Amino acid sequence: MTIAPLWARIGLHTTANAALAFLLLPILSIVPASFNAASFIELPPRVYSLRWYELFLQDPQWVSSLATSLQVATACMLLSLALGIPLAIAMDKLTGPGRIAVNMLILAPLVVPVIVIACAMYYAGLHTGLVGTFWGMVLGHTVLSLPFVVINVGISLRAIDPSWSRAAEGLGAGPFYSFRRVILPNIAPGVLGGAVFAFIYSFDEVVVALFLAGIGLKTLPVRMWEVIRLEFTPVVAVAATFMIVLAALLFVLARLVEMRRNPGS
Amino acid sequence: MLFTGLLMLPGMGFLLLVFVLPLLWFFGQLFAAEEGAAEVLRRFLASSAYRQILFNTFIVAINVTVACAVIAYPLAALLARVRGTAFLLLLYCVLFPLWISVLVRTFSWMMLLERNGPVNRFLLDLRLIESPVQLLFSNLGVHIGMIHVLIPYAVLPIFAALRQIDPKLLQASDGLGASPLQTFRRIYLPLSMPGVFGGAALVFLLALGFYITPALLGGVRAVTISMLIASLVSERLDWPTAAAASLVLATAVAVFLAAASRFLSFGQEVAAK
Numbered sequence: 179m180t181i182a183p184l185w186a187r188i189g190l191h192t193t194a195n196a197a198l199a200f201l202l203l204p205i206l207s208i209v210p211a212s213f214n215a216a217s218f219i220e221l222p223p224r225v226y227s228l229r230w231y232e233l234f235l236q237d238p239q240w241v242s243s244l245a246t247s248l249q250v251a252t253a254c255m256l257l258s259l260a261l262g263i264p265l266a267i268a269m270d271k272l273t274g275p276g277r278i279a280v281n282m283l284i285l286a287p288l289v290v291p292v293i294v295i296a297c298a299m300y301y302a303g304l305h306t307g308l309v310g311t312f313w314g315m316v317l318g319h320t321v322l323s324l325p326f327v328v329i330n331v332g333i334s335l336r337a338i339d340p341s342w343s344r345a346a347e348g349l350g351a352g353p354f355y356s357f358r359r360v361i362l363p364n365i366a367p368g369v370l371g372g373a374v375f376a377f378i379y380s381f382d383e384v385v386v387a388l389f390l391a392g393i394g395l396k397t398l399p400v401r402m403w404e405v406i407r408l409e410f411t412p413v414v415a416v417a418a419t420f421m422i423v424l425a426a427l428l429f430v431l432a433r434l435v436e437m438r439r440n441p442g443s
Numbered sequence: 444m445l446f447t448g449l450l451m452l453p454g455m456g457f458l459l460l461v462f463v464l465p466l467l468w469f470f471g472q473l474f475a476a477e478e479g480a481a482e483v484l485r486r487f488l489a490s491s492a493y494r495q496i497l498f499n500t501f502i503v504a505i506n507v508t509v510a511c512a513v514i515a516y517p518l519a520a521l522l523a524r525v526r527g528t529a530f531l532l533l534l535y536c537v538l539f540p541l542w543i544s545v546l547v548r549t550f551s552w553m554m555l556l557e558r559n560g561p562v563n564r565f566l567l568d569l570r571l572i573e574s575p576v577q578l579l580f581s582n583l584g585v586h587i588g589m590i591h592v593l594i595p596y597a598v599l600p601i602f603a604a605l606r607q608i609d610p611k612l613l614q615a616s617d618g619l620g621a622s623p624l625q626t627f628r629r630i631y632l633p634l635s636m637p638g639v640f641g642g643a644a645l646v647f648l649l650a651l652g653f654y655i656t657p658a659l660l661g662g663v664r665a666v667t668i669s670m671l672i673a674s675l676v677s678e679r680l681d682w683p684t685a686a687a688a689s690l691v692l693a694t695a696v697a698v699f700l701a702a703a704s705r706f707l708s709f710g711q712e713v714a715a716k
Contacts, residue, residue: 183623194521197514198536201594204551205543207561211554221554221561265454268447280451283458290466291652291696293669294689297676301472302465321462324454353446382544384655389677399546406550406659415554418547425542433535 208422212415219412234416243401244420247381250312250397254319254380255373261320262327262376263369267361269328270335284328287321292385295321300389310392318390319380326379327372334368334439335361367439374432378425469686476683487687493671497691500667503582503657504650507589511646512639514590515597519638522598523605537598545592549656552588553579556660580662588656593649597642600706604638605631637706644703651696668692 182190207221214220215227234240269280287295299318300309308314338361346356384399391400402417474480487493522533540548555562556578563575578584608631616626654669661667668688675685700707 186623186627190517190521190524193517197518197594198533200514200591201518201540202536204555204591205540205548207555208547208551219554219557261454261457264450268450268454271447280455283455283463287458287462289648289696289700291669291689291692293652293654293672294469294693295462295466297672297685297689298465298469299461300676301469301682305468317461321458324458328454378542382542382546384544384546399544402546402550403655406553410553410557414550418550421544421547425544426539429535429539429542 205422208415208418211412212419214412214415216412219410219415230412230416233413237413239396240398240401240413240417243396243398244417246312246395247398250315250319251377251380253312253316254323255377257316257320258323258327258376259369259373262324262372263331263365265324266328266331266335266365266368269332284325288325292322296386296389299386303390309390310394312395315387315390315395315397316380318386319383320376322383322386323376323379326375327369330372330375331365331368334365338364367435370435371432371439374428374435378428381424382421469682470690471686472682473686473690480687483683483687484690487684487691493688496666496668496671499665500651500669503585503589503665503667504647504653506586507593507650508643508647510586510590511593511597512601512643515594515601515642516635516639518594519598519601519605522602523608537595540592541595545655546659548592549588549659552584552591552660556584556587579660582661582665585657585661585665585667588660589650589653592653592656593646596645596649600641600645601635601638604635604641608634640703641706644699644706648696648699648703651699652692 210223210226211219211221212230213226213228214223215225215229216223265280265284269277269284272280296318299321303309303314303318308317342360342364343356346360351359382399383397384403387397387400388403391397396404398417398421402414405411405414473483476483518537522530522537525533554560557563558575558577558579560579562578563572566572567575578587612630612634613626616630617623621629652669653667654673657665657667658670658673661670668691672685672688672692675681675688
């Protein structure tokens with residue numbers, strides 16, 4: 179709207195920036211709350227300290243839940259890649275109703291309400307002994323993060339000129355050699371993007387984790403959920419700050435990958 | 444073809460075993476009930492308490508959807524206007540919250556809406572209220588939290604529609620003597636409507652099944668169907684009724700998805716993260 183008059187531009191900038199503030203400020207307000215010296219949550223804090231960071235790092239339950247989350251997210255990311263990359267390559271070759279059906283099954287976990295998926299997995303987990311186990315949690319999270327790997331790798335695959343593979347074939351390369359030297363380098367950014375998102379999805383996820391945690395496997399969000407429901411303590415703000423910092427680092431990483439994928443844009 | 448099939452085998456097998464099978468097993472509990480599936484469903488839908496929860500879920504989802512569309516529109520419009528670094532910065536500000544756990548985003552509102560929290564203090568300072576009001580554990584709190592979490596999902600489809608509007612159309616409207624307001628109402632707004640519907644559909648779909656935010660911000664009075672399902676499973680261990688409630692929710696989502704499918708390009712929306 180290059181023709182917009184001044185009052186319209188001012189109005190647009192004001193409302194858009196107000197919306198942006200509403201979107202970002204609450205999230206950012208957690209960080210100062212975590213450096214609070216008082217024994218209750220105070221925003222903004224009157225006195226700053228590292229008191230709650232010390233408490234977090236000295237509490238074996240908090241530290242082990244952070245470690246559990248990192249392990250589950252790593253395993254979930256690797257499993258999502260192992261299943262998702264071949265799926266994306268196969269999807270690229272499929273056409274017609276077969277493609278639509280496979281696509282629907284892959285995207286279904288994003289559409290079915292998470293609470294329904296969580297209850298179903300909990301039910302199945304109770305009967306297979308997977309509730310409260312590391313692999314139960316990893317399997318559950320992988321269902322939800324797999325679509326992101328398939329979508330991201332799929333976008334990279336569509337950008338590959340099919341004649342490159344044919345050229346490799348014509349020059350005598352076998353299917354595996356041509357995959358390794360032609361396809362893989364070109365989908366690497368998509369793979370990395372999908373991997374990063376699969377990791378953060380698992381690390382952030384609460385609903386499925388709540389049901390699959392049982393008594394033995396508490397991820398960081400599960401532990402936060404339990405503490406929040408009991409008391410309102412600044413140590414939760416510390417845990418939340420850790421989650422924000424990790425998400426920010428991975429977000430920057432994903433954007434750097436994206437810039438390499440389409441330089442100049 | 445055989446090679447393609449082999450490539451898909453692990454992934455498809457995984458989804459059937461870990462996603463489809465548990466769902467069927469869980470929904471099967473409805474049919475395993477002694478009085479029969481139809482009776483469990485009938486009892487669920489006939490209960491006035493459950494009907495109230497269903498009604499509440501829909502009302503919250505509709506309110507949140509409308510609010511998200513209204514708040515997201517100017518954000519999307521600005522995103523479609525700016526170029527270069529400003530564009531990237533703004534886009535990242537919209538995308539970044541999607542990387543933050545819903546639990547963390549909800550927790551931030553628990554701090555803000557608390558009795559002695561910043562929002563109450565701000566309202567007191569402005570003398571809009573005389574004593575702190577109950578914002579946390581209220582229906583209003585649920586709305587604020589859900590709107591906050593779901594706005595980015597509305598921004599992206601609206602932005603996609605706005606970006607495709609040919610600026611020549613706006614110039615032509617201007618050249619033909621239309622006022623800026625007329626150009627907005629007759630050209631810009633109608634052309635952006637597919638995006639608004641797409642964003643609204645996505646937000647409504649997600650809002651229907653929301654659990655974490657209403658469970659933490661809403662107290663006992665603002666129960667949604669997801670909270671009901673969770674309590675049926677983990678507190679009352681009533682699997683048949685939980686399966687019935689889940690079936691009702693999943694059916695509502697499926698019906699809505701079929702109706703709104705022309706506005707939704709699900710793969711693209713979620714990949715934007």
